[in-house]
Amino acid sequence: MKRALPVLVLSVAGLIPVWRYEPSTGTTSTSQAAEQAASPSASGSSSASQVVAGSTVTTSKGDVRVEVTFEGERIAAVRMLKQPDHPQTAAAVPKLVAETLEAQSADVDTVSGATITSDGYRESLQAAIDAKGA
Numbered sequence: 001m002k003r004a005l006p007v008l009v010l011s012v013a014g015l016i017p018v019w020r021y022e023p024s025t026g027t028t029s030t031s032q033a034a035e036q037a038a039s040p041s042a043s044g045s046s047s048a049s050q051v052v053a054g055s056t057v058t059t060s061k062g063d064v065r066v067e068v069t070f071e072g073e074r075i076a077a078v079r080m081l082k083q084p085d086h087p088q089t090a091a092a093v094p095k096l097v098a099e100t101l102e103a104q105s106a107d108v109d110t111v112s113g114a115t116i117t118s119d120g121y122r123e124s125l126q127a128a129i130d131a132k133g134a
Contacts, residue, residue, distance in 0.1 A: 052132045053081060054124035061086055064120030068128040075104050078125065088114045096121050105129070 049071050056065040062084030069077040078097045083089050092114035099108040106126040110118040 049076060050132065052128045054126070054128035054131070056082060057120040057123045059084065059116045059120040061089065061116050064117060064124055066121060066124045066128060068125065068132070070132055075100060075129075077101075080121075084117055086114075086117070089117045092117055093121075100125060 049069055051067060051069050054066045054068065056063050063082045064084070065080070065082040067079045067081050068075055069079075078100050080093055080097075083093060092111035095111050096108055096118060100106070106122050106129055108118075108122060108125075
């Protein structure tokens with residue numbers, strides 16, 4: 001009986017974060033926010049923007065394809081043209097885009113839980129970067 005009360009209290013305390021958890025609803029607002037954040041700094045640039053689509057990468061979860069907007073040599077925005085219809089992918093895309101804008105390359109970390117999508121994203125992104133350079 002002495003153990004029942006602490007077990008009950010700790011169980012409830014452990015379940016509170018689970019009850020309060022709210023999954024993200026989509027990637028559109030985050031992607032748009034990243035694009036808008038990049039736009040003001042890029043608008044001062046005198047060079048024209050160039051939009052390049054990467055190759056379509058087929059993964060076991062579905063196709064991945066990105067579109068990259070360059071302002072001169074700088075990556076100004078990244079948009080997913082194709083992505084797997086999976087909740088983990090939806091959560092991973094904003095992180096991948098944000099890291100790309102920060103790194104200014106395809107050298108971004110894999111998002112935990114979305115390894116396959118991350119690999120496809122990097123491959124398509126690198127193809128777009130290579131196509132821009134050609």
